[in-house]
Amino acid sequence: MLKQMLWLHWKAVRWVMLPLVLLCAGMPLAAMRLSQTTGGGDAYDMIVMIELWTPMFPFLAAFTGISMALTAWVWDHNGRHIYALSLPVERWEYVLLKMAAGTLLLAVPAAALWLGAWVGSLQPIPEGLHAYVLSFSARFLLAALIAYAATFALAAGTVRTASVVITVLLATVIFGSVGVEFVNGTFGASVPAPLDVIKAALTRWPGPFNVYGGSWMLIDV
Amino acid sequence: MSRPVLTAAMLLLVSNAAAAQPAPQEVMQRQRALLDSLRPRLVELRELVRIEASVRRAEAEREWESTVLDTLRLGPLRVIGVPVEVARRRNLLEDVWSEQQHLFTGLEEALAGETIVLTHGLPTRMRTLYRSRQHHELPLGSLWVDRHRPATEATITRLIIKLMPDSVRRWMTNELPPYDVPDEEVYRRLTLLGSSRAQACLAGDLKACAAVLGLDGSDPHDLYTPVELARIAARRSTAAVEDAQIDVCRDGDLSACRAVLERYHAVAPGAGGRAHVHFLGYAMAAAEPGMFARLRHERTGTIGERIERAAGVPLTVLLEGWHAAALATPPDSDRHGGRTRFAAVLWVAILATLAGRSTRWRIG
Numbered sequence: 001m002l003k004q005m006l007w008l009h010w011k012a013v014r015w016v017m018l019p020l021v022l023l024c025a026g027m028p029l030a031a032m033r034l035s036q037t038t039g040g041g042d043a044y045d046m047i048v049m050i051e052l053w054t055p056m057f058p059f060l061a062a063f064t065g066i067s068m069a070l071t072a073w074v075w076d077h078n079g080r081h082i083y084a085l086s087l088p089v090e091r092w093e094y095v096l097l098k099m100a101a102g103t104l105l106l107a108v109p110a111a112a113l114w115l116g117a118w119v120g121s122l123q124p125i126p127e128g129l130h131a132y133v134l135s136f137s138a139r140f141l142l143a144a145l146i147a148y149a150a151t152f153a154l155a156a157g158t159v160r161t162a163s164v165v166i167t168v169l170l171a172t173v174i175f176g177s178v179g180v181e182f183v184n185g186t187f188g189a190s191v192p193a194p195l196d197v198i199k200a201a202l203t204r205w206p207g208p209f210n211v212y213g214g215s216w217m218l219i220d221v
Numbered sequence: 222m223s224r225p226v227l228t229a230a231m232l233l234l235v236s237n238a239a240a241a242q243p244a245p246q247e248v249m250q251r252q253r254a255l256l257d258s259l260r261p262r263l264v265e266l267r268e269l270v271r272i273e274a275s276v277r278r279a280e281a282e283r284e285w286e287s288t289v290l291d292t293l294r295l296g297p298l299r300v301i302g303v304p305v306e307v308a309r310r311r312n313l314l315e316d317v318w319s320e321q322q323h324l325f326t327g328l329e330e331a332l333a334g335e336t337i338v339l340t341h342g343l344p345t346r347m348r349t350l351y352r353s354r355q356h357h358e359l360p361l362g363s364l365w366v367d368r369h370r371p372a373t374e375a376t377i378t379r380l381i382i383k384l385m386p387d388s389v390r391r392w393m394t395n396e397l398p399p400y401d402v403p404d405e406e407v408y409r410r411l412t413l414l415g416s417s418r419a420q421a422c423l424a425g426d427l428k429a430c431a432a433v434l435g436l437d438g439s440d441p442h443d444l445y446t447p448v449e450l451a452r453i454a455a456r457r458s459t460a461a462v463e464d465a466q467i468d469v470c471r472d473g474d475l476s477a478c479r480a481v482l483e484r485y486h487a488v489a490p491g492a493g494g495r496a497h498v499h500f501l502g503y504a505m506a507a508a509e510p511g512m513f514a515r516l517r518h519e520r521t522g523t524i525g526e527r528i529e530r531a532a533g534v535p536l537t538v539l540l541e542g543w544h545a546a547a548l549a550t551p552p553d554s555d556r557h558g559g560r561t562r563f564a565a566v567l568w569v570a571i572l573a574t575l576a577g578r579s580t581r582w583r584i585g
Contacts, residue, residue, distance in 0.1 A: 042452050044413040092577035099573050127420065128412035135555045142565040149572035156576035190309065208568040211561050220554050221412040 001089070005101040013071040013105060020064050024109040025116035027056060028136070028218055032120025035219070043126040046219060054216045061140045062212075064109050065147025072102045073155045095156055102148055110141035117218055129219050136218045142211045150208065173198065284344045296325060297332040298377070300359075302339025310339060310359075310369070317373050324381055324505075327514025331384055337376060384517050392435060392524045393501070394494030402499040405552035410496050415452060416444045419492070423548055427540045433492045434500050436525030436536065441491040442479060447471065450478035453489055501528065503543040508532035 035049035076084050084094055114137035121131035154162045176194030183189055202209045291307040293300040295318040300307065325332065336356040340348050352358065359369075359376050378397045382390055396402075411419040411433060421429035431437045432444060442450065451471035470478035482489065505512045512531050519527035529536040 040452070040455075042415050042456070044415050045456065047413055095577040096573060099576060103569075128423070130554075132554055135558060138562065139558075142562060145569050146565055146572075149569045149576075153572040153576040205557070205560060206564040206567070208565070208572075211565045214557065214561060215554055217554070221409045221551060 002097055002100060005097045006104060008075060009072055009098070009101045009105055012074050013068060016067050016071060017105070017108060020067065020109050021112045023060060024064070024140075025112040027053070027060065028113060028117035029120045031218060032117070032123065036123050039126070041124075041126055043129050046126060046129065047217075050217060050219050054218075057136075057140060057216050058143055058212045061143035062147040065106065065144040065149075066151045068102050068106055068144075069148045069151035069155055072098055072152060099149070099152055102152065103145065106141065106144050106148060110137060110144065113137050113140050120218070125219060128221055130221070131219055132217065136216065139211060139214070139216060146208055146211060169198070281344065281346050285346060288344055288347065295337075295377070296322060297329040298335050298337060298380070300337045300339065303342040306339040306342050310373075313370060313373055317370065317377055321374065321377055323510065324378065324513060327511030328381065328384060328517070331514075331517070332380060335380055381513055384513075386517070386520055389516065389519075389524065389527070392494075393498055396494035396498045402495045402502070404499075404547040407492070407496045407499045407547055408552050410493060411548070414444070414490060414492070415449055417446055417449065418444045422544075425544060425549075427537055427544065430540050430544060431525055431536065434497060434525075435491050436500075436523060436528070436540075438523035438525075442475075442482075442489045444491065445478075445489050447473045447475055447478055450475070450482070450489060454478060454481040454485065499547065500539075500543050503546060504528050504532045504534070504539050507534050507539060507542060 031050055031053035035046045035053075038049050039046035087094065089097075114133060117131070117133045117136055121133050125131060154165065173195050180191045180193060183191055201207050203213055204210060289304060290301050291304040293307050293311060293314060295314060298318075300310075300314055302310075336351075336354075338348075338351045338356045338358050340351070340358050343351075348358075357376055357380065359373065375397050382393060382395060382397065385393070408423070411423055414433070416433070418426075418429045419433050422433045428437075432439050435441070445453065447470055451467050454467050454470060466477050466481045466484075470481055508531065516527060516531035519531050521527075522530075525536045528539070532539060
């Protein structure tokens with residue numbers, strides 16, 4: 001059944017995936033080429049140029065993952081889940097198969113990124129610098145997977161569930177900030193701001209988006 | 222309210238007086254009458270301004286007198302501020318002080334009476350007064366105290382830099398102790414300098430390290446070959462391709478290199494202040510306590526010689542230890558990569574489980 005799911009997802013995502021694959025292959029290649037051209041063999045210039053490109057890759061990973069997740073559910077949403085309900089499988093099994101299919105498909109842009117980075121790294125690199133093609137590609141794949149899984153989980157639920165999750169988050173940030181400021185101001189306490197707590201919980205290890213931090217440098221010392 | 226009215230009245234008087242010159246006799250008389258009628262108003266306005274100023278002065282004095290200050294002792298230092306602010310920041314200040322106390326060994330006398338002012342909540346006049354007395358300000362306004370740790374550390378440790386001789390201060394480029402510069406940063410900095418001497422230092426040449434760190438008093442330009450200098454000059458120049466002097470420099474003419482750099486107001490970069498304090502931190506760890514107090518009185522020789530005397534350890538030994546500790550192995554670019562990947566995979570599993578348990582198919 002995984003094969004069918006894969007085929008179904010592929011049909012839904014192929015036109016979205018084409019530009020994504022091109023971007024994934026082209027961006028690291030372009031970053032390497034441009035940094036080598038403008039750097040003229042100088043390590044500092046090359047790193048400066050690569051640093052300019054670096055922030056784009058987490059965005060690309062997030063965009064890839066979200067696109068993949070949204071296209072995973074498009075057929076079900078359009079058909080109001082009737083086809084899925086008619087299948088002789090449990091709900092959880094159906095969801096896991098669908099998730100697995102998307103995960104396998106995510107390997108395509110990740111492989112394209114690896115290929116682009118690898119081809120780019122074949123050119124001479126100044127002394128003291130190294131290309132980190134594998135760890136760069138692995139980070140991209142995991143970041144895309146996290147974005148995919150988070151969006152997939154939200155899309156898998158009802159609109160009500162998604163609304164509740166988002167509303168609770170927003171309410172915590174807004175009312176929590178006001179409340180905490182009042183408590184701190186009145187009692188001289190130092191309770192941390194809810195936004196800081198949520199941000200830290202999501203982005204610091206072992207938070208889900210920790211993989212978006214750290215080094216995304218394709219070339220480094 | 223009174224100042225604009227006063228200004229307007231003055232302007233009216235002046236303009237009327239100016240306008241009156243070419244006017245006929247009766248116009249002049251009319252204006253004189255107007256002027257005379259405005260005079261009492263002017264006197265009244267002046268009186269109002271005086272009263273307002275004295276009221277403001279009285280209010281400020283009352284605010285000053287009613288402001289209660291609290292004091293906190295941190296070794297030889299004194300921290301003052303309104304009681305709420307002192308109470309709020311006491312833990313942070315004491316924590317930072319306990320971490321940095323070792324830096325101040327032997328400097329107690331020199332720092333006695335130094336005052337750090339928590340300016341938040343103080344009346345403006347008081348703030349101005351403390352500023353004029355050159356006390357150190359800690360102007361923190363937010364409620365999230367822990368966000369102010371870096372600023373608090375900087376304010377306290379800046380007191381050490383203030384005591385150092387000018388040449389040492391310049392060498393530190395006002396970078397702050399306590400030397401929390403990561404080893405990776407120094408390695409990275411030396412690699413990216415684009416200098417063959419920096420590469421030699423990374424490879425273990427201690428003389429090159431002394432030069433790169435600016436310990437031997439040599440000119441930063443000497444760290445570079447003409448080709449390397451030409452590259453720096455070209456980086457600074459927007460019209461590098463057309464600059465014939467860069468080609469002369471590239472051919473090995475050092476004076477041409479210097480001329481080009483001067484033209485672009487550029488200097489060949491050294492390892493930088495953060496690398497310098499990184500080394501200083503290592504030297505301090507290797508030396509007896511109170512190195513800063515001794516370095517403060519070292520006024521002759523190169524920076525390297527001064528650090529050597531202050532630390533009581535030969536410079537080559539210090540450099541050897543520093544190199545072994547910080548530069549012997551390249552930084553691990555994938556540090557914490559394993560645990561990050563593990564967490565990501567775990568979260569994907571958690572999110573997949575959550576997706577599988579969603580209620581979309583519940584009928585009824």
